[in-house]
Amino acid sequence: MLLGVELMVILHSLLEGIYLAFTFKIDSLPEKSILWLFSTYLPSYVPIIMLIAGLVGGYFLGQVWWQIVYVEKRHWSWDRKEKRKKSKPVHRKAKKQ
Numbered sequence: 001m002l003l004g005v006e007l008m009v010i011l012h013s014l015l016e017g018i019y020l021a022f023t024f025k026i027d028s029l030p031e032k033s034i035l036w037l038f039s040t041y042l043p044s045y046v047p048i049i050m051l052i053a054g055l056v057g058g059y060f061l062g063q064v065w066w067q068i069v070y071v072e073k074r075h076w077s078w079d080r081k082e083k084r085k086k087s088k089p090v091h092r093k094a095k096k097q
Contacts, residue, residue, distance in 0.1 A: 001058035003062070006054075007054060009054075015042065019042060035047055035048070
C-alpha cells in the first residue's frame, strides 16, 4: 500500500505543477487550501481521492506481486537457481599444443 501512496504523492506533485503553470499562464492566482497540515493549490477533494486511489491501488499491486514472486515463483533469482540445477557442468579439455 505504501508504494501506491508514494506513487500518488509523485503524481500529485506533477499534477499540481501543471495546474500552477496553467493558472499563471492565464494570469490568475490559484486558491490555496490547507489539508492535514499541508497546503495545496488543487481543490481539497483531489488529494483525498488520490490518497484513497493510492491505498487501494497499492493494495492490489501488492497482491499481484505477492502472487508472482512468492506463489508462482516467477522471480528471476528462483529462475536462475532452477537453471543451475538443470544444467550439467561443462568440463572443457585443455588444448594440446
